[in-house]
Amino acid sequence: MGPVKDIALGIQDYRKIREYNYYYVDKTRMISEFLRRGAEVTLITRPRRFGKTLNMSMLAEFLDITKSSEGIFENTEIMQTCFAKEMNQYPVIFLSFKDAKGNRKLLVKQVKLALLAEYQRFSCIFTHLPHIEQVIYERTLQELLDYNTGSLSGIDNALYFLSKTACNYYERPVILLIDEYDTPFLEAHINGFYQEVHSELAVMLSSALKGNEYLHLSLLTGIQRVAKENIFSGLNNLLVCTVKDPEFADCFGFTTAETVSLLHYYGLELDDEVKAMYNGYSFSGVDIYNPWSVLNYAQRRILEPYWVNTSENKMIRSAMEQCDKLFFRNYDKLIETGTLTASVQPENSFYEMPGTSSLWGLLLNSGMITIVKRLDPGYYQIRIPNKEVRSAFIGLTEYALQIQEGSFSNLFGALRQNDVESFIEQYRSIIETLPSYHDLKDENSYHMMMLGICIMLSGDYDINSNREWGEGRSDILLRSRKEVYPHVIMEFKYTKDESCDLKCLAAKALEQIDRRHYTFGLEGSVLCIGLAHRGKSVEAMWEMK
Secondary structure (H helix, E strand, O other): OOOOOOOOOOOOOHHHHHHOOOOOOOOOHHHHHHHHHOOOEEEEEOOOOOOHHHHHHHHHHHHEOOOOOOHHHOOOHHHHOHHHHHOOOEOEEEEEOOOOOOOHHHHHHHHHHHHHHHHHHOHHHHOOOOHHHHHHHHHHHHHHHOOOOOOOOOOOOHHHHHHHHHHHHHOOOEEEEEEOOOHHHHHHHHOOOHHHHHHHHHHHHHHHHOOOOOEEEEEEEEOOOOOOOOOOOOOOOEEEEOOOOOOOOOOOOEEHHHHHHHHHHOOOOOOHHHHHHHOOEEEOOEEEEOHHHHHHHHHHOOOOOOOOOHHHHHHHHHHHOOOOHHHHHHHHHHHHHOEEEEEOOOOOOOOOOOOHHHHHHHHHHOOOOEEEEEEEOOEEEEEOOOHHHHHHHHHHHHHHHOOOOOHHHHHHHHHHOOOHHHHHHHHHHHHHHOOOOOOOOOHHHHHHHHHHHHHHHOOOEEEEEEEEEOOEEEEEEEEEOOOOOOEEEEEEEEOOOOOOOHHHHHHHHHHHHHHOOOOOOOOOOEEEEEEEEEOOEEEEEEEEO
């Protein structure tokens, strides 16, 4: 065995990975599926960091007529298929809009620079154009070069013209690949200038995709489908593949077998702790691991969350500000039970069709939840995939409650260390910093708020709320999965009476835990906490049993 291959962490260039002999998980079967299906336009939606850009780079390298790719596809799956003869047979236009972010001027600049790079790469095809086409080329090029205007006007025909010219030059129809096509739409919406750029961008994409006689096949990837702009309407041969669809199910992310092989190569095992941290995704019934996280773990050999979903979190947080109480009730249920039955619409983008179903769809497309099984058309049993993603939910919950980021980590860090006094102080701080309009009107309000933030513990505890236990129903029971942590029982009390002594009320809550035998059947130490509330005032009593 030769020297251990390096890990290509963050490298999304297929040729570089192969030529520099990085470790590569063979996904070339995607090429076979893409060509075999032959859909005029294919749209694949997957979460960030699941290998979309690398796979698009792989497709471009394999199909591009301007390249010689035999060496970088040696000993891959695609070379054992009938599609091997398709290597380097088509002019390929490959665009990535992944950097089209920020304010309007920066976004427009990145879109134009992406197009300019392809015009430059194909510069040889423009050398002997007929006069009229030469004029079109020069005007289009001038518009692209003027990339600091903040406007996309004048480039609506840029992709169509490039595909026409390439097809005529090479006498072969074009393959169009657009990576993260939805990023400019999403960023424009988040930053408040959606109406200013969406129509120009949609027209450019539509002119290249609809009725383009010079186009052979097209593949677009993104987080979600942009439907309202009519980019895809009128296409007779459109294939949309979300995480719930069977097409390309094992082509993005790592399968169990691929994860086992990779970890074994680096002297690691796929044990229960690794599974709990990174497994849990189901793409049309195929178990999938987050590739970014697995590669980071293999390199650093530290089991911790690596996946940060910053782009989608902006959209999700904005959407949560618009959602109704039904969503939050289901949100709490998902945290408590681990699963939820809900209407989920991953085909719709939330900012076009806002609603609870679209928000669950956004969470699904973003990798924050995964499907357990389909129940009825549009209805699914869903769950949070793994421990790593639960950590991302913590920030969402803190944002929804408008409390300081990191508050939950401090709260439950104290609880795990049996530092009850610090736990109570952190809890009191959270209550005090909640916005004045937060709905803390009764005992259940505090109970549900605490239940919502208990997601921090769901990797180490089974979370139960209002479950029959002993001789009654405890408000919150946290059953420890590890001997080093105590079980926790919380009982909540509330009063509006200004004369009521909150310490006495907390003592009554603690006494209720004992009187109704809520600790029955729990082996090991049990921390019992009584919490009494009046507005933002909190007192607590506790006892370790």
